[in-house]
Amino acid sequence: xxxxxxxxxxxxxxxxxxxxxxxxxxxxxxxxxxxxxxxxxxxxxxxxxxxxxxxxxxxxxxxxxxxxxxxxxxxxxxxxxxxxxxx
Numbered sequence: 001x002x003x004x005x006x007x008x009x010x011x012x013x014x015x016x017x018x019x020x021x022x023x024x025x026x027x028x029x030x031x032x033x034x035x036x037x038x039x040x041x042x043x044x045x046x047x048x049x050x051x052x053x054x055x056x057x058x059x060x061x062x063x064x065x066x067x068x069x070x071x072x073x074x075x076x077x078x079x080x081x082x083x084x085x086x087x
Contacts, residue, residue, distance in 0.1 A: 002052075006051065042060070
């Protein structure tokens, strides 16, 4: 499983999003401005944007409310993919 938080330096909500995810294992913080190709690959048009990539597919959480919901539903650990792949 891969968890990526796309942010930008000027985003007023990106700091609080990082704080929400501080206890979540394995979160990659990605500057969308410096990684435009990767951001484009995931269709990032707004930040903060959390991408959770699992074997079963990719989920996108845009904005603080959706990121907080992800944290509430998934606890503070990545928990793996939830399939038998071993990730």
